[in-house]
Amino acid sequence: MNKNSQTITEKILARAAGQESVRPGDNIWVNADILLTHDICGPGTIGVFKREFGEDARVWDSEKVVIIPDHYIFTADEKAHRNVEFLKQFAAGQKLAHFYPPGTGSYRGVCHVALPEAGHVRPGEVIFGTDSHTCTHGAFGAFATGIGNTDAGFVMGTGKLLIKVPPTARFRIEGSFPAGVVGKDVILRIIGDIGVDGANYMAMEFCGSALAALDMDERMTICNMAIEAGAKNGIIAPDGVTAKWLEGRTGKPYRPLYSDEGAEAAFERVYDAADFVPCVAKPHLPSNYAPARDMRGTPLDRAYIGSCTGGKLKDFVMAARILKGRKVKIPTFLVPATAEVAMGLMTTVVDGKPLVTIFVEAGCEDIAPPSCAACLGGPADTYGRVAGSESVISTTNRNFIGRMGSKSASIYLASPLTVAASAVEGRVADPVKYL
Amino acid sequence: MNSGSGGSIKGLVYVVGDNIDTDAIIPAEYLNLVPTIKSEYEKLGSYALSGLPDSMPRFVEAGAARSRYVIVVAGQNFGCGSSREHAPIALGAAGVRAVVAESYARIFFRNAVATGELYPMESARRLCGSFRTGDEAELDLNAGRIVKVASGDSFELRPLGAVAPVIAAGGIFGYARKAGMIGSAPGRA
The missing domain is CATH 3.30.499.10 (Aconitase, domain 3)
Incomplete structure (x- = not known):
């Protein structure tokens, strides 16, 4: 050092x-x-x-x-x-x-x-x-x-x-x-x-x-x-x-900075990147890590794709790769983070189909206008807000008790790939077999 | 604002565990309340810790604006999650004057110091098992200890360290004024 x-x-x-x-x-x-x-x-x-x-x-x-x-x-x-x-x-x-x-x-x-x-x-x-x-x-x-x-x-x-x-x-x-x-x-x-x-x-x-x-x-x-x-x-x-x-x-011009070699x-x-696997964070802390394959079969009531963490264009592209030509088994809520992402859902194509078409054909809920929505619960009429004891798999960032609106709900955090695969099965799923 | 310049705080204790997050301290549905509006500040107090599981004793009784408890005893990582300043404010508005935790999440600690709403004290060792909700305690800020009144048991607190002068100045604004960085507040010249 x-x-x-x-x-x-x-x-x-x-x-x-x-x-x-x-x-x-x-x-x-x-x-x-x-x-x-x-x-x-x-x-x-x-x-x-x-x-x-x-x-x-x-x-x-x-x-x-x-x-x-x-x-x-x-x-x-x-x-x-x-x-x-x-x-x-x-x-x-x-x-x-x-x-x-x-x-x-x-x-x-x-x-x-x-x-x-x-x-x-x-x-x-x-x-x-x-x-x-x-x-x-x-x-x-x-x-x-x-x-x-x-x-x-x-x-x-x-x-x-x-x-x-x-x-x-x-x-x-x-x-x-x-x-x-x-x-x-x-x-x-x-x-x-x-x-x-x-x-x-x-x-x-x-x-x-x-x-x-x-x-x-x-x-x-x-x-x-x-x-x-x-x-x-x-x-x-x-x-x-x-x-x-x-x-x-x-x-504007900018001046990037970089860590020095050997900085403390x-x-x-x-x-080793090869050691990572698709995973979830189980309720009720983001640190409750489990490989998705070990959680397979855990029943779910809904899926949610959105927020600053998981509502970017790439997140929806990933979900679309799995949802294309398949049907979701549980209500699946989609909230693009921004108006630019929402526009991207219409203009971006996966295997010849716009993302929005893929989501409609998969049976997802109507796509909501861009906002933080149910990531943090919010007012009672917030889109996708959880009101009961549902189990939700979500691309968001926190799974604390009450985070998505209901203290009796259970939130599983996961990638858009894992959320989409789980939506298709209605249970926690490993996305690997769909890719 | 509850905290002043040291002294002692005596009252009932409310005990929680580890990783008490900001959604437990003040659920997001109440973030439409603006803390700088007096009536909404008070309202935030009435919802303090209402995000805790229903199995826990109520922190603020139904219909009450403030809590019976003035000291919160917690485990590790108190206040993790959001940067919402509504969290220390809700506790302060409910009448809490100090939290005594094993450790804090960074932003909660910072917000407690910046607002002067309450003293974020660190205990030298875990106190969750040493106190029970409803115990009476006396916290001596100068001596750095919290005493269980019934038994006389005394527990050491860690010194505040680098933030002590900021707390002593009443928060970030008082500290910056003392250092001559900014002028006096309107109406307080």
Whole structure:
């Protein structure tokens, strides 16, 4: 280990703090490149901002505060509507450059898929968001982490935040994944290995040749669930795949950073990609790992494909590969993360058929408009929300008691391939035989 | 806001286990409430810990706005999951002044400190088995211990460390003002 070497996370934080270097444990003030908020934490953040800086205060940078309503959009809940209205007034008053309101052509949907789509994520930058899954954006080689309303109110006024530099936990995966293994299987296995607090306060850095072979959607799934192991951020070094994805998304120049050879890690785990298998996280913790083949036959009542974790275009393409020409045996709910993904369901073709046609022919429920929907339960009228003691297999991120709306429900987390195969059988299934 | 500058906290204890997640602390259906609106802040308190399994004793009685319990004793990884600040706020609004856990999820701890809603104290060892819901306890912040009133049993707490000055300043805003980074709050000049 070279004492002068630094990890990608340390380098990004050092640059954002105007320092040559930082060490894990240092408490430093960093400059934010983006502050992201949405409809359930935005109003409270703005409340803190006004309380502390004044009713007429201006945000620190109207180009860098990005508001993407996404949680409680398609509901009759009056407070949910009031909250979106509140955001509209604030965005107009502050002349925010990047606001994506529902009911307009600029509505996008789930903020963690929308943020990079809309060109707000760049390698080497610092992103704070009022949502724990903000760690998704580490897939692009950015430092991205979830914060509360009070911290966000502070960033809104100053553009800065006091943070502790996290030690890095490194996960090196070499080789090629077997058929049927995708990003979701990788992160569920890692969380299963280290536990739901296995990387608490740490940066989870994912590297190795197997990672390099993954596209951006799968890298996002992996970084998205770093929080499920307690991590402050998840991160993957940017490469040609990242650069290509960003072309046409952001016009701004960016300065990527990379871990030095031999940079110190709190711990490192090395995996052979060939050892991964399609898997599920059993109720009621994301760390309750089990290979899908060992869970075969577990009865299910419904399947759900959606959210920042599992509602990207690639997730639906994966599901379509299995659902094409087959019928689902249980109600199967589909919620594209964003309007762009929803459009992709119509324009993307698998074996000569548009995804939407494949899903209709398979007997899936009507595709919902883009939002967070039932991933976190939400108001009583939320699409796909679980009300009873159903067993659900889902591409989402959390299976805590009550997470999808009912305390008596059981949630199994899995990849889109495993969810689709399970929908076809009405029981937990291993997707391998369908590929 | 409940926490001030140290001292002691005496009252009834509510005991939970490991990995108490933010959906248990405040179920997502109540996230339409905005904590900076006073009536909604209070409402959040009435729903605190309502996501726990129904087999657990109620934390806030039906129809009540606040809890009888002022200290929550927990195991590992308290507050895991969401970044929702509604979680420490719901507990604070319910009347909780401190959580004493073996360990915390990062964002919950941070939000507790940033808001000044409650003291997130770490116990030196697991206390879930040493206290029962309904026990009376006295938490001495300066001495770093929690005492079971009935038996006199005393249990050590870990020092707050690097966040102590932030807590002492009343949260991130107070801390930044003390350091001269930002001006005084409107109406508090």
